Amino acid sequence: MEKYSRQILLDKFGNEGQKKLMEKKALVIGVGGTGGLVSQLLVRGGIGELFISDFDSVSLSNIHRQLLFSEKDIGREKIEAAYEYLKNLNSDVKIIPINERIDNKNIEDYVKKVDIVMDGTDNFLTRYIINDACVKHGKPWVYSGVLATYGMVMPIIPGKTACLRCLMKNPPKNEFSTSVLGIMNSIPSAIASIAVSLAYKILLGYEVESSIYYFDGWNINLEKLKIEKQNDCPACSLKKFEFLEK
């Protein structure tokens, strides 16, 4: 346990908390800017098992913010490079790379195996699929989004907090992306750190509020907005999982 001694010193963790964390399993969907650091922090922190998924390959424009990759990885599959990086960080952690795209057909199989799902995706359709699968199976997940000089994080605990569809009933038609509006490389790291703090709270059994956190990384400002659970939310109230395979 010497490896985790500085974490165990925290009264929020202690020996019991660390042991608890080491029994937990997480799935990170997308290991780019946000998901890459989420994965790294969870592995260094001593999560029991980490499933990682990505179907993209490393490109030159990824390098300025995607901390799992270096110039020598350009052109490689992200999942392969990420696995290679992460497995050398902490031999306590079992890392399971998923060599297929997570979609509405296979997501439930993976969600059922883990205690939490972490969002590292760059599109809302996948997030609605994650939301439906997690709400259906009662698994917590953490939404993370970044753009330009800001980002958002929302912890979602089915049955307790608002879900993604309480916040936003339908997916956006046109999305602003980092390839259009750009991204400051400190933003994914800041958002990933907030997301992992929330993941630790959830996994160790602490309360989290039904809120969305908005981080302005240029003016350095973190705001918390309370989000109400909707009684007529299609997903968490009416249990209509429209984004999963029928």
Add this chain to the structure above:
Amino acid sequence: MIVKYFATLRKITGVQEENINAKTVGELLEIIEGKYGKEFHDSIFSGENFKKGVIILKNGKNVIYLDNLNTKLEDNDIVSIFPPVAGG
């Protein structure tokens, strides 16, 4: 009431929040459009309807679940307006 702007909207408004009083969400958006013009309108609306994914919260509740543009507002409400943040 306090109106809070987030993400790309802050570029248009130049402020993070301000005090504006209105009786409904529709009236509030008309006042805001009057101040910030077409760029604000185009960020929120597609024709007559809200753009899919645009979030307008009245005290933490998305107005889509309330009465949309007709949602009634009181002086002590907090309205938060933001576009979705997709990148990862």
